[in-house]
Amino acid sequence: MKEIMAIVRMKKTGATKKALVAAGVAGFTAVKVLGRGNLVTDPQTIEECKEKLLSMGMDEFSEAEDTEKMVNSFLDGSRFFPRRLFTILAHDEDVPRIIEAVANANRTEYGIGDGTIFVLPVFDAVRVRTGEAGDAAIW
């Protein structure tokens, strides 16, 4: 029995839910969380991201200096971004399939910030309705 914790983009909640149903896993719990990832130190990746963000952020009302300041604060790694934390309980043999489904649904062209998947061991689970425990309680 394993617990899969997947941190994904807010916008990808729907895609993740669809992917889970397609993988044959209907049950999950999701929480809105704030998170940040490992610091990206590769200057080329940061430069690319910065250009993309600057081109998105400029309009006739915003000052170039302010926009750049804002974009820099996005990239220095200290800011927390809204994400969705999915918790899925699964049988051992289904874990690779679920990870594959979640990862494929969440990969974007932005790269950084797509999220992380953690797999944790679970000792027991009990279904409240029937009282059955162990593997029978998952689905």
Next chain:
Amino acid sequence: MLLIRTIVRPEKKDEVLAELSTAGFNAATMVDVVGRGKQKGIKIGGMVYDEIPKTLILMVVPEDAKDTVIKMILSIAKTGTEGTFGDGKIFVSPVDEVYTISKGTQGL
């Protein structure tokens, strides 16, 4: 790999996270939660408050970094010299596998 779940006072979270970030543990997830501890909530007059707001911080760190992170959280999240009820808890659980979605690889 270990998952460190820390429950801290909301007013301490910024300090804890900033300190961890400068020590090289930048990645973290936080959720606002409510809870009570073994003090059974707080009693003020006739009112009992047993849903006290706290912040839950989730971090996955390599096994050898566990002691550093825990020591750091303990030193910052404690209030007063002796510590006070309501300062929080740290739970450590094992993590079998970690995948980074963007790279599609295993590992932090």
